[in-house]
Amino acid sequence: xxxxxxxxxxxxxxxxxxxxxxxxILNSLLVQGEISNFKAHSSGHWYFTLKDAQGAISCxxxxxxxxxxxxxxxxxxxxxxxxxxxxxxxxxxYQLYGEFLEPIGMxxxxxxxEQMKEKLAAEGLFDADFKRExxxxxxxxxxxxxxxxxxxxxxxxxxxxxxxxxxxxxxxTLVQGENAAADIVSSLKxxxxxxxxxxxxxxxxxxxxxxxxxxxxxxxxxxIFASEVPVIxxxxxxxxxxxxxxxSDLRAPTPSAAAELAxxxxxxxxxxxxxxxxxxxxxxxAVLTTSKRRLDFLxxxxxxxxxxxxxxxxxxxxxxxxxxxxxxxxxxxxKDRQKLAAAEAGLQAVSPFSIMQRGYxxxxxxxxxxxxxxxxxxxxQAVQVRLKDGILQAEVTGKAxxxxxxxxxIL
Numbered sequence: 001x002x003x004x005x006x007x008x009x010x011x012x013x014x015x016x017x018x019x020x021x022x023x024x025i026l027n028s029l030l031v032q033g034e035i036s037n038f039k040a041h042s043s044g045h046w047y048f049t050l051k052d053a054q055g056a057i058s059c060x061x062x063x064x065x066x067x068x069x070x071x072x073x074x075x076x077x078x079x080x081x082x083x084x085x086x087x088x089x090x091x092x093x094y095q096l097y098g099e100f101l102e103p104i105g106m107x108x109x110x111x112x113x114e115q116m117k118e119k120l121a122a123e124g125l126f127d128a129d130f131k132r133e134x135x136x137x138x139x140x141x142x143x144x145x146x147x148x149x150x151x152x153x154x155x156x157x158x159x160x161x162x163x164x165x166x167x168x169x170x171x172x173t174l175v176q177g178e179n180a181a182a183d184i185v186s187s188l189k190x191x192x193x194x195x196x197x198x199x200x201x202x203x204x205x206x207x208x209x210x211x212x213x214x215x216x217x218x219x220x221x222x223x224i225f226a227s228e229v230p231v232i233x234x235x236x237x238x239x240x241x242x243x244x245x246x247x248s249d250l251r252a253p254t255p256s257a258a259a260e261l262a263x264x265x266x267x268x269x270x271x272x273x274x275x276x277x278x279x280x281x282x283x284x285x286a287v288l289t290t291s292k293r294r295l296d297f298l299x300x301x302x303x304x305x306x307x308x309x310x311x312x313x314x315x316x317x318x319x320x321x322x323x324x325x326x327x328x329x330x331x332x333x334x335k336d337r338q339k340l341a342a343a344e345a346g347l348q349a350v351s352p353f354s355i356m357q358r359g360y361x362x363x364x365x366x367x368x369x370x371x372x373x374x375x376x377x378x379x380x381q382a383v384q385v386r387l388k389d390g391i392l393q394a395e396v397t398g399k400a401x402x403x404x405x406x407x408x409x410i411l
Contacts, residue, residue: 017087026085035077058095070112078104132230132249140167142197144187147172151205151255158259175204180214185223201258203234215242234258362386
């Protein structure tokens, strides 16, 4: 009896995977459906479900393929996926491995353009408040474009024809292809670091949306926004619009139009200078006329015609004030002298020295302090007797203190 072969789970999954990958239809197919459960993993891979009314299937697009898709998938978006069906052996789940996505109803590039436009507009990169003003008179223009295209020749020819004095510095730049966006950013940075240009013209000739795509890249938009030098975009034809047009300080419909917008005709500059010169002459003449009239008016004033007369009047006024001041000072001094004499008389009347003139004396202790009562003196104490004509040194040999009502007696 033949024993049945026993397979492992891994063998079964590997067998089914080989069947799926070797199937003629499942090996390369286009699948239409609606995206749901979309997730952009930090690794760069995209995971989502593609569904319709009859069913759903898990899908994955790996990083290297996702980087080639210009737009970001969103839930609810109807797309056509190109890829193949295979099995993830660890879980036994089959899924679609996508290599490219195409939105239904709108091209991939157009969708990517609309998404980028909406994103940058929400951040304010298109706001008029951030637009730098293009100088009225430009002395030097930095031209960022391909050095071999027709655009650079048109810009140089028209700018020089309008104003032969203007200087142009061409920054050779890739404007199409995989590395074009990075090269445009590098040229914008270099033009700003150079610092001699008054304005930058960034552009190229016409082409398909694919040809102009470098000017829709996010890094280019942010480099234009960060430029300290005003930027005029001149990408493609009048009907072509790029993200660079919206973020630039001024959009020109063509490179030739950009050269016209950046320059003023020399004849016009000369006419403006002539008008400014005439206006300056008129303004100066008006100032001179006004100043002359004012000078004539000042010359007629008496202070200028008879300057000594005013000085004399002032001198008389000061002399009169001086006399009044002297008179008032003397009157005040006399009044104060009289007050002082009256005060002296009053002090003299109550002064002990005046009393001494009538034969009285002032008794003081050794330190010159008055002794006013017998009780305050001590027997044997040295005292001084002040008379009207001098001082006597004495000693208390005895004392008597009168009681209340006692008559005065002589010791």
